[in-house]
Amino acid sequence: MTSRRKFLKGAAAVPAAGLAAPALAQSTITWRMQTYAGAALAEHVVKPAIDMFNKIAGDRMQIELFYADQLVPTSELFRAMQRGTIDAVQSDDDSMASPTEVTVFGGYFPFGSRYSLDVPVLFNQYGLDEIWKAEYEKVGVKHISAGSWDPCHFATKDPINSLADLEGKRVFTFPTAGRFLSQFGVVPVTLPWEDIEVAVQTGELDGIAWSGITEDYTVGWADVTNYFLTNNISGAWIGHFFANMGRWEELPEDLKALLTVCMEQSHYYRQWWYWGGEASLRVNGDKMKLTTIPDAEWQQVEDAAVKFWDEIAAESETKAKVVEIFRQYNADMAKAGRPYRYS
Structure with missing residues (x-):
């Protein structure tokens, strides 16, 4: 390193x-x-x-x-x-x-x-x-x-099939994403970008929540991780x-x-x-196996995001204004229905 x-x-x-x-x-x-x-x-x-x-x-x-x-x-x-x-x-x-x-x-x-x-x-x-x-x-x-x-997914050495599997996982991710994911037992780790592949190989990291599958293959992370979680925390x-x-x-x-x-x-x-x-790469990629947390269980993460938004909005007037825009936009998309939102 x-x-x-x-x-x-x-x-x-x-x-x-x-x-x-x-x-x-x-x-x-x-x-x-x-x-x-x-x-x-x-x-x-x-x-x-x-x-x-x-x-x-x-x-x-x-x-x-x-x-x-x-x-x-x-x-x-x-x-x-x-x-x-x-x-x-x-x-x-x-x-x-x-x-x-x-x-x-x-x-x-x-x-x-x-x-x-x-x-x-x-x-x-x-x-x-x-x-x-x-x-x-x-x-x-x-x-x-x-x-x-791209969207934000987990790429990990061990399979993630439930929220319990996230407990204690040392993950390279973004500051705000790490702050949010820590409530599910994720341990956010900050390292220079170029050190991530080696850190996964040496065991310093258990996984990455920094990208979608395109980047995992493009930058080499698919070579050192075994599983890709299809659930994401952001589109x-x-x-x-x-x-x-x-x-x-x-x-x-x-x-x-x-x-x-x-x-x-x-x-x-x-x-x-x-x-x-x-x-x-989900369909044709041969380096990572896909895993999925069931929708009913993953709903806990989506529900937690609503509370997280409230927490952020309470920090300042400008943040509250931005959160309200996100709320209004997502409400509009939900009302618009397919293909804008499917659930």
Whole structure:
């Protein structure tokens, strides 16, 4: 583990986007962006968008992309961006420890969504985008765009067939998800992203509740875990693109527009990549056996989420406003019926 961390620290000086960067004009605007994702995952969740931006922007602007923990630990991403050490970030609020009222809703807010399309609708039609932009403006950061990733499932070495099987399991997960799951005996563990596979192999971790099955296969976790729990605590991870406010405001309007368009394209790519991948690997994947906790028993987890929402809403006026939006949205989807909600 120590050797891996030393290797990563040494690799931080190398731009993840490639070693042979082309010569740039002296007037070229250059940014450094770090993603929450490791190299294998970043190939899908961010690199295509940055490559597209760099190709179109040419000598006017180039973005150097760095992977998880290469420049700073993920938990320090916000502060580094706020200071200007990093110009832009792709992450959820929760993982990078944003000092905002909306941080708890980033990543996997328990049962806030059922499907990936819920996220863009919540932001673009139910008002979350305005709230996020206002909260980050207060702390000198530009919230550029929000999008959805995959659902949150358990990938474990031992089978999970009941809630009792979660007791004592040491699991790598997000801060808020861990806070919620701890009531069922889960022991949340925080480690650098690149150390997770080794930690499962050595027994430091019993499992992972950080993604859906697409990421388990993409990043190698399916090689060190044996089981995939089909029940999930959220239908989609909420992630964002952010930038240092000063650096953002320095950009010409057309480059702001180009950057935003490329990030929106990134959101679209993930919509179909994850949605298709989750189904295909459940059906065709040969590395992990599927297990399921019966609906009647899993209802205890969903009922606990309602109480958890109340707990979060009681913490501040802004959090209460966001929780109310989640409540209204999910109530509307339930009334709409199929295909929006099936139960």
